[in-house]
Amino acid sequence: MARVQLKQVAKRWGETTAVAPMSLDIADGEFLVLLGPSGCGKTTTMRMVAGLEDPSEGEIWIGDRCVNALEPKDRDVAMVFQSYGLYPNMTVAENIGFPLKIRGLPAAQITPAVRKAAEQVELTDYLQRRPKELSGGQRQRVALARAIVRQPAVFLMDEPLSNLDAKLRGSMRAHLKHLHHSLGVTTIYVTHDQIEAMTLADRVVVMSRAQVQQVGSPRDIYERPANLFVAGFVGSPPMNLVPGRLEGGIFTAPGVRVGGFGRHSANEVVLGVRPEDATVHTVQAQASGEVFACELTGDATLFTLSVGGARITAKAGKDRRAEIGSIAHLGLQAAQCHLFDRSTGQRLETV
Numbered sequence: 001m002a003r004v005q006l007k008q009v010a011k012r013w014g015e016t017t018a019v020a021p022m023s024l025d026i027a028d029g030e031f032l033v034l035l036g037p038s039g040c041g042k043t044t045t046m047r048m049v050a051g052l053e054d055p056s057e058g059e060i061w062i063g064d065r066c067v068n069a070l071e072p073k074d075r076d077v078a079m080v081f082q083s084y085g086l087y088p089n090m091t092v093a094e095n096i097g098f099p100l101k102i103r104g105l106p107a108a109q110i111t112p113a114v115r116k117a118a119e120q121v122e123l124t125d126y127l128q129r130r131p132k133e134l135s136g137g138q139r140q141r142v143a144l145a146r147a148i149v150r151q152p153a154v155f156l157m158d159e160p161l162s163n164l165d166a167k168l169r170g171s172m173r174a175h176l177k178h179l180h181h182s183l184g185v186t187t188i189y190v191t192h193d194q195i196e197a198m199t200l201a202d203r204v205v206v207m208s209r210a211q212v213q214q215v216g217s218p219r220d221i222y223e224r225p226a227n228l229f230v231a232g233f234v235g236s237p238p239m240n241l242v243p244g245r246l247e248g249g250i251f252t253a254p255g256v257r258v259g260g261f262g263r264h265s266a267n268e269v270v271l272g273v274r275p276e277d278a279t280v281h282t283v284q285a286q287a288s289g290e291v292f293a294c295e296l297t298g299d300a301t302l303f304t305l306s307v308g309g310a311r312i313t314a315k316a317g318k319d320r321r322a323e324i325g326s327i328a329h330l331g332l333q334a335a336q337c338h339l340f341d342r343s344t345g346q347r348l349e350t351v
Contacts, residue, residue, distance in 0.1 A: 001185055002063035002076070002153035003028045004049065009058035011044050018044045020211045021058065029184045035197040036207035037233070042190045045207075046156050049188060051075050062154060075154075078147035082159040084139045086131040092118070093127040096145045117149040120179060137168040141175065148183070155187040161196065173199050194234045198222065206230050228345040231272050231338060237302065240278070240312045242271045243342060251339070254308025256287045260334030264348050272338035275302065278314035279331035280322075286332040287312060291322045303328060 004026040011019040019041040026032045034042035047053040049060055051072035059066050067075050078099075086095050097114040118124045121141040131139055140160060147155060161169045177200060180187055191197055197204045198218040206213045206221060206229075214226040225231035231239045244253030246269045251258045258271065279285075280303050289307035301320045304313045305328055314330050322328055339348040 001028050003061075004154060004186060004188065005059075005061040006045075006049070007059040007061070009045070009048060009055045009060060011041070011048060011053060012056045017210045019048070022212050023058075024205065024215070026186060026188065029186055031180050031187045031189065031200060031202045033189045033191060033197040033201035033204045034207060035191060035194060035204050035234075036213075037192055040207040041210040042205075042207050043158055046158055046188055046190050049075075049154070050077055050079055050156050076152050077154045077156055078150045078152035080140075080143050080147050080155065080157045080160045082162050084131070084143045084163075086139060086142055088131050091128050091130055092123060092134070092142050095131070095142055096123075096127075096149055099146060099150045113149050114145075117145040120148060120182065121145045121175065135168075136164050137172055140164065140172060144175075144179070148179075153186065155185050155189075157187065157189045159191055160189075162191075162193070169193075169196070176200060195236060198234070206233065208233075224347070225272070225338065226347055228270060228272075228340050231340065231347075235274060237275050237313050237315075239272045239274050239338070240310075241340075242273075242307070242310045242312065244269065244271060246339065251334075251337075253310070255289050256307060256310075256312075256332070258286045258332045258334055258337060261337075261339065262349075264339070266341040266343070266348060268342040269348065270340040270342050271332075272340060273312070273332055273336065275313045275315040277333075277336035278312065280314050280316045280320060281329040281331055283329060285329040287330040288327065291324050291326050291328050294322050294324065305330060 006022060006024040008021045008023055010021040034045055036042050044053060048055050060068055062075055093114050096117055097110045100110045100113060118127055121144050123141055123145060161172050164172060201218055204218055204221050205215050208229050214221060214230045221234055232241060242253050242256060244251055245267055246264060247267060249261045249263060251261060251271050287307050289305040292306045292311055293304040295302040300318055301316045302313055303316055304311055312330060341348055
């Protein structure tokens with residue numbers, strides 16, 4: 001296990017900035033998730049830690065060593081990729097043990113190490129099978145066991161669940177969570193899936209357009225998004241964002257009026273409210289509009305209203321219904337809303 005530090009690390013290709021200068025201090029044993037859309041720089045950041053890309057500037061430290069000049073094989077890291085990268089002609093046991101075999105370890109050491117790694121990902125009954133005989137989730141667990149057997153200082157995982165269907169992703173998230181708890185190895189995990197980030201991470205680094213937007217615990221990121229990008233990216237369904245004006249502590253927009261805010265220097269603002277914080281009413285409330293959609297999700301019903309020029313989604317009980325085109329009302333309370341400066345996109349503190 002090891003602490004990982006990125007000190008003003010950046011990556012550029014000519015005039016293109018892939019990763020703007022960033023500094024991160026990842027604690028020994030921490031599970032850190034790099035979250036963002038495609039092309040934001042998260043995978044490039046991981047590849048620099050692995051040694052697959054050289055930083056244009058800055059230093060990368062693993063433990064007490066600056067590793068900028070070290071080859072990937074000398075950094076004591078293990079990577080798990082989106083593609084499983086298994087050898088089809090080898091059994092599960094041979095795939096797991098391959099990193100130890102190429103190190104020249106004797107079979108007497110490899111066999112118990114393979115069995116222990118297989119036990120940790122619940123694959124002991126599949127050791128003599130070949131990859132083609134396994135499901136996608138089982139193949140990904142083989143890839144995890146192959147990384148575990150090396151006993152690295154750091155795990156690097158690049159969207160390892162993206163090839164799996166929704167049910168398998170849920171199951172594998174539980175495996176990863178339990179595995180990290182058992183092993184306690186420092187882990188850097190790349191994903192564009194905010195549910196993976198929220199459920200797995202000790203801390204999340206949200207990235208967009210090569211820059212870090214916010215660093216914090218999943219709760220911090222969800223409850224106090226730093227800017228409009230984070231507010232809109234994290235959350236399912238996403239946060240409602242309604243542009244309007246703030247005067248005298250009252251937010252107004254077409255069809256929306258919410259009082260109870262403090263005074264701010266910014267008048268042109270965006271109101272943010274999560275669907276679970278908006279309540280559906282049959283009488284006049286803070287927002288009113290036509291029902292655009294009514295969707296039963298199983299445990300809840302999502303109401304989407306056309307309110308002025310915006311659409312606002314609210315989460316209600318599973319038994320609530322409304323006809324499309326009918327008028328409905330939403331209760332919005334200042335204490336559960338967020339305000340953002342419309343010109344800068346940055347969060348404004350609500351009081």
